[in-house]
Amino acid sequence: MFQNYLKIALRQLWKHKLFSAINIFGFASGLMVCFLTISHIKVVFEYDNFHPKRDRIYRIITDVRNGTQGPAMTATTPLSLAPALKQDYDFIEEAVRYIPFNRMIPDRSFRANDKQLAIDAAVVDPGFFNVFQFRIERGRPVTDPLTVVITPKTAFRFFGTSDPIGKVLQHKTLGLVTVTGVLAEPPLNSHFKFEALFSIASFPQITQRGSSQVWQWQYYKQAYTYVLVKPASTRDHLQQVLPSLLKRATGGVHATPKVDYRFQVQSLAQLSPATEQLRERMVNEKSYAELAVEFLIGLITLLLAGFNYVNLTLARSISRVREVGIRKAVGALRWQVMSQFMAESVVVALLAVGLAYGMAILIRPLPAVQLWLISGQAWDLQVWLLFLGFALLAGMLAGWVPARILSGFEPAQVFRSFSGLRVIRGFSFRKALIVAQFIVSLVAMILLVTLYRQFHFLSTADYGFRRERLLTLPLDAPPRSSLIQALSQVAGVEGVSASSALLSELNQIRYVRSNRASQDSTQAIVVDIDSSFVQTMGLSLVAGRNFPRPAGLTSRRSASRFILINEEAVRAFHLGFPGDAIGRALWLNDSVEVQVAGVLKNFRFSFLAQPIQPLVMEYQPDRFRYLSLAVTAGTEQMVLAETKRIWQRQLPYEPFLGEWYNDYLSTKYDNSPYTDFLAVLIGLSLSIASLGLLGMVTYNLQLRTREVGIRKVMGATVQQLVTTLSWEFGKLLVMALLLAYPLGYLAGTALLRNFAYRVTIGLETFGLCVGLLLLLGGLTIGLRTYRAAQANPTDSLRTE
Template identity: 55%
Template sequence: MLRNYLTITLRNLWKHKLFSAINIFGLASGMMVCLLAIIHIKGAFDYDNFHPNRHRVYRVLTDVATNEHGVVAHASSPMPLAGALQQDYAFVEQTARVVRVYGEFAEGHKRFNLLSWAVDPGFFTIFSGFQLAQGQAAAEPRTVVLTRETAEKFFGTANPIGRVLQHDELGPLTVTGVLADNPTHSHLKFDLLLSLKTPGNPAYRHLFEDWRQYAVGYTYVMLKPGTMEKALSDALSAINKQTIQGLQFTREKGYSFRTQALTNVSPGLEELAMSTYERQIGGLLVEIGVGLLTLLLAAFNYINLTLARSLSRAREVGIRKVSGALRWQLMGQFMAESVVLSLLALGLAYVMLQFVKPMPFVQQWLIGGVQWDETLWIVFILFSIVTGVLAGIVPARVLSGFQPAQVLRSQTGLRVLRGISLRKSLIVAQFAISMIALIFLLTMGRQQHYMATADYGFRRESVLNIPLNGIPYQRLTHELSQLSGVERVSATSDLFGSFGDSQVFRRQRATSDSMMAFTFAVDHQFVPNMNLSLLAGQNMPVPAADTAGRFVLINEEAVNAFHLGSAREAVGQSLWLNDSTELQIAGVLKDFRFTSFAWSIKPLVLRYQPAQFRYLNVGVAKGAGEAVLADAKAVLKKLTPYEPFTGQWYDDFLYQRHNHREDLDFLSLLTGLALSIACLGLLGMVTYTTETRTKEVGIRKVMGADITQIVALLSWDFVKLLLIASAIALPLGALAGMAFLINFAYHVSIGIETLGVCFLVMLLLGGLTIGWRTYRAASANPVKSLRAE
């Protein structure tokens, strides 16, 4: 029987080649998106599976009870906890604390801001999957281990063991080892691991002894073999009762501890404050939702086209029922056809996946680092079979349920609410979903283009940004200032358009009126070079004395935030930094956008700090860009002969930072697939309709109707469907676009330039699909049409 089902299925697929091709391509497109989501989800469950002791490792979470009668779960925990567990409980084999370290690491003239953690020696026992390719672990004070990529950044192909890195706060750090590449992802991402025994800033050492500080770092515990998790939970409850008594909390009522197995860290089933880099279940559900939505469109096509051919298949059903076939046998036949079609689509989906895999977005966010094994293939095949069953069950039930007497008289109309056919409803749904996706994509693209090209309020044209990379800024400034075509050279700690640094300032030294402000280190040439406007006061003084660093420039928003009165009244007043440094306001700048468009303008403080300078901004005269770029390369080649030139025009920096082509390319792919599925489904419906009306077309032509009238007659029903889909999609698409734009303080609007373009694109694609097929039918020879049955 199965062989008979397969034979009939292949004959039907070959007989109706166009419908088969449309269904296979549509299902393959939806499956390809689902396969990407399945691979990513598998990768999320594979996190940290390369650690041999992972089933005995737990992270301690802290549930903090707030004064507002709520509970906030933290992935972090107090730092004394690890010592208490290790010392007082024999079933604990090893503990380790993990603390984030900030700041730049330098070696010679190379400086990098790395993702780094300070860890206890027990870290390398608990997470033994982080294997060393060479050297030994960072167990002693002032030692570090590097990843392979970090070692190459600093030392190239030279042996890094024994070399020294410099950190502004921690001092010299000796490299003792290089880590091998991880086979899969980990919830702990890093470029560098250093020993937690390394002496740090004394001002922060009390944080490692204070039980009230639960947001400093993370605590990991490895239990001895055979120990149950409940033993650790009981120990945490006992420690909590002992330590929380007598503690004075200011912003919370207290806290409690609980365990989280390492095998349950990813995907994260709850939102944790101070979370690490594990995948969250919410994001995975969104991804699989997008994939299933795309697949649903393809399933609509299959249902649509199968029901569209219900007349011919219904007669087949009637004849087979008269011959003695049972309903379950007919359903088996139709389900077999659907499953075979789905398996063929799986093959095409895998081929399409090979073309999509190299895309940067796909590699970085979806499938990079995921191990392919037989489990993945089994999931793919099972998913394909389930897809075929679900897509075929509706047509199978409908077609197998026809009564022989009814279908042999061709009374097979399918109707849903108010006479709208099911097939037409599906077409409306397809185009509505595709149009919503198109509106969302266009909105995202316009917002990114706006952020990349907008007027920030500072000079962005004809400015060449050159990283110092350890070169004394005065020397490089002098060399570049001599070049023909250079107007000014200024220095800065970071580039506007990025996030910069932030610090806490106070109006008075002993008061609690603190305010966070963004800070940039700049020199006296920066304001005129970047065309910033002074509203009051004067520019930063020329650094002729050590007191130059006491004078700062602030923006209008800082004047308002610190309640300094007017811009003129603010000049000459003082701000306190870290309760120890008094800064005097030299001038007030007109507000401009210096950071992300997601935020409104924030308080800004510009200060002269030569040690913080990282870039030079070279202002170039109009028309001299190419010459200055060539000369600047020559200067850098002379000063750093073994380093590549990394200068970049400010325009290019802002464009690349805010115009994420990889994201748009991937979203364009998804939208293109949805549109193509919808258009192919429409093409199949129009083809079937024109074929069933072949005789009518021939009679109308014989009676004198011209091609235009016939095209209009055949097309109008489908054009109405496009108009209905647009009426549904336009408001929903606008809502989806606004849901994205609400994340930005400064954003584009959604008007005729977005909705009108999407409407015209949808109408054009649908119109071409309809017009091409109806024109072929209308221009056919009426003699052949009248002969057609």
């Protein structure tokens, strides 16, 4: 019986080639996205399962409770937590810290073997390799200061096929770092992502056990703390000691009374996928909500394909319903008729699997697919079984609706007449599905185009400071006055300024008090600049004045007493209006008294997903590590060549790493991998909807061939025929647009709430989506109806 169903299904598919192709392509498009998400979700559920001691490893996270904003779980902890746990509690076998390198030093560039490369690195305690199963393939782990172990890929990037053991990496801040070992290639199914691991002894400022400085809460966002308990111990033992440890260790630390910090325990198995999305989490960590969104994208694409299948199957119901009547008249049961239609949908799904695999191979090289969905997961037998099961289930669900409807007709009703299926008066079920399909397509397009525009906005937005024609020079040490003077005299250089960091890399946090006797303090971002920085970067003062320009040692000390703050700092420090803040005294880190010299207009110095934070600019020349050159338009190449010449003359042993700031920002906020993938999804959504409409129009015109012939014989023009035949589907498109706009607007607005600075959903978004949909829909309907209207009426009426 099954063999008979299969033969009939294949014959039906071959008989109606256009409809079969549309159904198979639609299913394949949805299955392809689902295929990628299934492989990714499988990886996420297998994270960190290769560690032998997995059931005894826990991560400590910080529960930050703010009276005004509510609780916020953060994956990081203070720097001194791990040493205190290991020293004070016997049931703890090991406690280690994992600190991303860029949280200690923003610059990730290293030089070796005449190559300058950026690497993803981390700083770890010596016990890290006792807790986690990251095997050293050659050499030894990192224990001594200024030592590092690297992955095989990193070793090959720097040293090729030569042995890297004993060789050095040069960093402008750390100096020379010796390679002591090469790791075995780290497994991909890990929430850790690194290319090198540095010894924590390389940073003496965080190895002072018991230091009150590293317990202060401005440092709690730097370290991830992992604890390995002894076999007889449990999670409850660890959770019970954390409150007392927190109280004892932070008793002398002044923190903001409005914020309450608590420690929570998270087992390694709970890291990913997690029930909630933690702040400061690792790049590879995913939450159940994020996985659901990923899978929802595939389901929406598959839903559009399912609508196509149901639409086209029901559209052919007039011819298939007589087949149902004959089958029932000769004794077929309803479940047997349903099985026939279900078999056809399963065959379509299985054929779509092969096409989906080919499409996945084509888009797999896209960076977004590699980084976001696949994560290096091999498509093994388990993935294929999951995927085939999902494809069969999707095919059966898509075939169940038409099978249920068509198998329900009685033979007498079928042979007497058949006028169609009605959902509401005057509106057929298949028309309702067409409207629903275009609503889903348009809402999906609005969401995707909104994301596309938001990503583009992030990389091209006006941040409020100069980014065009600005040459930045990273330095290993504070700049020489002779270097600044020589660069200032270059023709085409409008100004030269020095700073401790680039505006887009500000991460130095301090606590500021407006009253030294008060226990209340506010967190602020701090950067060191010189007196030329405001003019060079195009910043605006709304009150007060710039730093006094230092002329000697005494004036330099005087300049360091003054600070500049932004408007957000005025509000956060409760200083009233910008003019009221001038001359006010503030205390940095509870002890350093400074005076507000000027207030800067707010500008965006961090990622646009975050709101503007309080900013403090001070003058500390010994911390300067960047020079910025403002260049006149048209002189960029000449200035760059002359700057290189001056650099090589004054700093002959240091590599020239100058870069145009606009290029740097464009690269840093480049979202092209994701926008390319969004473009693929938009194309698939449009293609499925348009092909479904093409199938419906084609079949409708086949049924109305004789009507078209009669109208032409009666004198109807081609234009009148095209208008008459197109209006039925034109009404459906208009109805879908009217219903989809409010839904798309609400969905897009909810999505944009994740960004502090965002685009708006107006005519740019809705007009583009509607225009594309109307253009493709109009071309699809118009071309097919025009072709039908041009046909010779004698061809359709000769047998009448």
